[in-house]
Amino acid sequence: MAITDFPTKAAIVVRDDLAVWQRLNVTGFLVSGLAGAGERVVGEADVDGDGRIYLPMLVQPLLVLEASAAKLQTVRRRAAERDVPIAIYTAELFATGHDEANRAAVRAVPTEDLDLVGIGLRAPHRDADAILRGLRRHG
Secondary structure, three states: OOHHHOOEEEEEEEEOOOOHHHHHHHHHHHHHHHHOOOOOOEOOOEEOOOOOEEOOOEOOOEEEEEEOHHHHHHHHHHHHHOOOOEEEEEHHHHHOOOHHHHHHHHHOOOHHHOOEEEEEEEEEHHHHHHHHOOOEEOO
């Protein structure tokens, strides 16, 4: 199925100046935010020919985009203006070691001062297109 076959668009935006390992780390964590979004985001488990069961994955294609730090702030602002929930990953989270420390690190910084390195979202196409306007695919 193509991206346009779904009523929503799912995307991860990572900052363009991160090391490769950081980009992959951020993407993995942000996908978990999308999976926890509530509505049916994750499909059924896969089963191979021998009956071995594998964990389910997202039901739709996922765009991975890149942006500058300033553009990530624009994406955050656009999402807020449209009431689109997002998952965020900040630079401080590279130094934390567990979920509680992650929550504390984000809580300690005002919205406008968040050092965003990644954003995940899943929204209707019209909203997603407006929020993601001007971004390029990760490459």
